[in-house]
Amino acid sequence: MLPEFVSRSREQFPALRRQLNGQPIVYFDGPAGTQVPQSVGDAVSDYLLRHNANTHGAFATSRETDALMDDAHAAVADLLGANYSDLIAFGANMTSLTFALSRALARTWQPGDEVIVSRLDHDANFSPWVLAAQDAGALVKEIDINFDDCTLDIDDFRSKLSSKTKLVAVGCASNAVGSINPVAEITRLAHEVGALVFLDAVHYGPHALIDVTDWDCDFLACSAYKFFGPHVGILYGKRMLMETLRPYKLRPAPENLPGRWMTGTQNFEGIAGVVAAIEYLSQIAGGGGSRRDQLKAGFAKIVAYERSLSAHMLDGLAHNSDVKVYGITDSHRVGERLPTFSIRHKAMLPKQLAHYLGERGVFAWHGNYYALPLTEVLGLEPEGAVRLGMVHYNTPEEVDRVLALLREIG
Template identity: 35%
Template sequence: MAYDVERIRSHFPSLNAGLAHFDGPGGSQTPDVVGQAVADTLTASISNRGTVTASERRADDVVSRFRRTAADLLGADPRGIVYGRSATALTYDLARALAKQWGPGDEVVVTRLDHDSNVRPWVQAAEAVGATVRWVDFDPASGELTVADVEAVLSERTRLVATTAASNLIGTRPPVRQISEAVHRVGSLHWVDGVHATAHASVDVEALGVDVWTCSPYKFLGPHCGLLAADPAWLETVRNDKLAPSSDAVPERFELGTLPYELLAGTSAAIDFLAGMDDLDTPVTDADRRERLLASFRALEEHEEKLLAVLEPALRALPGVTVYSNAESRTPTLLFTVDGVDPQDVYRGLAEHGVNAPASSFYALECSRHLGLGDTGGVRVGLAPYTSQDDVERLLAGLEAVIGSRG
């Protein structure tokens, strides 16, 4: 069936406020079915996981379903799906665990394209054990980060390489599979921040060859939490600090404390909504979820590409506008500045026109600095499944008004 954006929008109560949301890269709006799943789980008869009572079994079913749906979303093994309170928290937790195996002479690689959540945990973990940090730069003009850029810093001493699947600031999508191959040739581990990428295109972590993929459901229509996908056999080799009575089984070993069942249920509902976007009338099942996700993401990419084909050239044609999203392969995310106008003034001006398009470095601190934007960054607009042609027109009209009044 055709991608029906108006019908999709009808499932987002927040859009009734009349705002045009281009702030999805920082957190998407949430469909009604996700909110209902959270509420239903939170108010149901539910207990800690077990097999004796109905409420225990209900909790266990929520967790099992979460692992299945997340695995279908990412092309991963359900036994390697780990819940976390955020992608940042998961990265910090695993960085501390992995650093127990590092020492002086070992090397860790990070890039200047990444969100700080895939930079600082590794830098701090390496420093704590005397390991060396190697930096990979990207081309600030094109926004490209290549395999050769990564290969230039690899050696037999490399223990981990942390890269992004898509820059949350400028949208660049580096060649993940080729980078994984280069990393594995030196016997190292490839950790990928998939937070921004997962919201815009289908993912197959096994085909990409990555060792770890992190993402955040609240960037793809779900509740505020994080998850991680990895090979369960590899997870068995990682030892983290945990309470003595808690399970040492994978993946429970890494999930500290009682799980928030309502957030897991909301995440599953968000993934099912994504899977059904090109056919909202047919329920999604375990048997067809993966194939329907692939079909829905193809439809979503086509929808976003059509909108971007209108938005981007019009944005670049506005007087005084500089666009920093220039890579050949990228998400529908545009970072820009306006000559002589503070990005925060553009942000506030757009808000006066009912358009949400914030300005910042958005925690991609090294990226913003490498672009010459310091810690201030620029204005970021991102497309989402619910973005409409009318939203794009409102954004462009608002920008024309802001530039005209302040430029």
């Protein structure tokens, strides 16, 4: 029997009522973008149809947009655990915001400086820093992975830190294999040598509570379309850095926070949807208290439930000798991973497997999912793998359906 909060949540997602060939669709494509609850679509539509305007005008719809933006900065600050809403910037997507920040940070680097990136990351937290380092003449070092379970080699990370390290860029969790990184420890070690830390929380965001204050990271980026919202990117940074770094921006753009990091006219209708997505997450547990307290309670339920999904999936895959699973495969270690699984089947190439599943109503991605640093080091290029990614609106019955389809392959 499904937990009550899962049943209640599933009722709010219109996409979950869609069918293919008489069967409900299984959305295991969440790592590339989750489905959205009705309230998010309503918020986007309401803004466009009733409040659409640019900011800072002397008329009603513009003032309403100003109020929306204030609400959005506050809502995202609550989601990320930031103490101040003006430390939140919006942009087109995480990639664009990261490129913009990398250009600004590279202005402070010089030949001989060092930047550390990870082979476990999405390329959006790899190439922007590599390219910025090249422009500045800085050296790039890569953290090795443990090949048996696709986790970061923390001892290797320690060995590569030095007084020359200016930035460490790592993900909170792998978007390919689900491994959760010890970001608080990574940040502490980096700060001990005077380095800044940039965290990519895009894949982590729908699964567990982000806490920039507890982690003490210097920057963090995520994307709302991964946590049940529209296509909007989000950047957090510590005040001193956000105020003193020089972003590339237009002359009329404001110098104060957060405007100096928000390039051009924003996607206001999308940002309205971001607020609605955070409100949805804050109502999952159904309790009281502040919005941050409600989010903590909601994510506690999500984490516990998704761990049960992960264990169910791993136990099922362990009985299929035709399937290779990349990453943590021990169901007793589900606390170290998210419910994201990259697999290969010995009878089909990844594209064929994704097509096979898709024709039977299971939507899953194939390829490298932009986790190119990892698929390269694992030797999975050019075909990549197939990613089965779950969130809290998925069910054990859907896992069983996928496992059965994998067993049926001759």
